[in-house]
Amino acid sequence: METFMDTRETETTLPYIELAGAEGAIEAQGDLERLDELTERLATGEFLMETDKTIPCKCKDERLCAHMIEGPNAAGGILSLLVADDLTTRRFAAKDGTTVGALQKMIAHLQEQNLPVGVHGDEHHVNLDDPLSGCGANDKLAAIYAMIARKIDTILEYVQIIRGDADRDGAYATATRAQARTRFSSGKEVFNTVKNTEDAQTEILEGEHTGSVAVINLRSGTTLDREAIEAEFGPEYRAFCDDFWSFPAAAAAISERDNETEIQQKTLAMDIYNIATSLVLCGPGMRVVIVR
Numbered sequence: 538m539e540t541f542m543d544t545r546e547t548e549t550t551l552p553y554i555e556l557a558g559a560e561g562a563i564e565a566q567g568d569l570e571r572l573d574e575l576t577e578r579l580a581t582g583e584f585l586m587e588t589d590k591t592i593p594c595k596c597k598d599e600r601l602c603a604h605m606i607e608g609p610n611a612a613g614g615i616l617s618l619l620v621a622d623d624l625t626t627r628r629f630a631a632k633d634g635t636t637v638g639a640l641q642k643m644i645a646h647l648q649e650q651n652l653p654v655g656v657h658g659d660e661h662h663v664n665l666d667d668p669l670s671g672c673g674a675n676d677k678l679a680a681i682y683a684m685i686a687r688k689i690d691t692i693l694e695y696v697q698i699i700r701g702d703a704d705r706d707g708a709y710a711t712a713t714r715a716q717a718r719t720r721f722s723s724g725k726e727v728f729n730t731v732k733n734t735e736d737a738q739t740e741i742l743e744g745e746h747t748g749s750v751a752v753i754n755l756r757s758g759t760t761l762d763r764e765a766i767e768a769e770f771g772p773e774y775r776a777f778c779d780d781f782w783s784f785p786a787a788a789a790a791i792s793e794r795d796n797e798t799e800i801q802q803k804t805l806a807m808d809i810y811n812i813a814t815s816l817v818l819c820g821p822g823m824r825v826v827i828v829r
């Protein structure tokens with residue numbers, strides 16, 4: 538059966554698929570020739586750099602700042618782990634049911650294992666009274682959960698393309714849990730929880746969203762070198778990055794030891810949250826480049 542993805546892949550000779558099903562505002566932009574060059578060079582892995590960290594601690598956000606967190610990228614940094622637990626076994630669920638309550642327990646658990654913890658804000662939301670953090674994956678968590686519930690079949694197609702297979706029943710169970718959550722801590726509460734933790738990392742990203750390409754990176758031990766892209770292409774041509782290779786290790790870190798079922802469930806939930814975040818924040822013209 539031909540899916541809408543197959544159709545899209547044949548539309549172009551460039552190594553990307555468009556983000557069909559996306560409903561957000563961030564779109565591929567800029568001079569087409571330059572954008573095509575960035576797309577092709579990202580696909581070769583030219584702009585990947587090594588990282589010795591093993592789990593996501595930095596957001597996929599394409600923007601830069603003076604002191605950037607170094608490590609694997611995923612939606613919201615630690616939010617990807619928090620959501621993966623919330624949509625599966627809820628091992629870290631707080632008594633009061635809040636996402637920040639679960640986050641505190643998870644941070645303690647990760648730091649006991651000497652694993653990195655990171656989250657970000659942006660320069661437009663540093664005011665103390667502002668309930669938003671500046672991280673869309675965090676501030677728009679309710680919309681992202683709604684997206685998971687609404688478009689799980691579309692999301693499953695992306696998981697299938699990226700991973701080669703997708704657990705349909707597991708995905709539907711994830712979507713059901715996403716639909717069930719009605720309360721979300723504010724983005725700023727989530728940000729402050731990490732900011733107020735010793736040895737956790739925060740960064741305040743600068744500028745506006747100018748991402749044109751969303752990189753899905755499957756090469757273990759690497760992440761996107763945004764400064765290298767900036768040096769070649771300037772601030773108009775930036776890229777999001779989801780380091781999908783790091784999700785299984787992150788899932789293992791927040792699962793019962795050697796419980797393969799739980800690890801697979803949480804890896805899938807992380808895949809789903811990261812794709813849903815792109816569908817909420819980006820538009821259908823966003824270019825998705827998978828680096829294998």
Ligand SMILES: [Zn+2]
Binds near residue numbers: 673
């Ligand atoms: Zn973010």
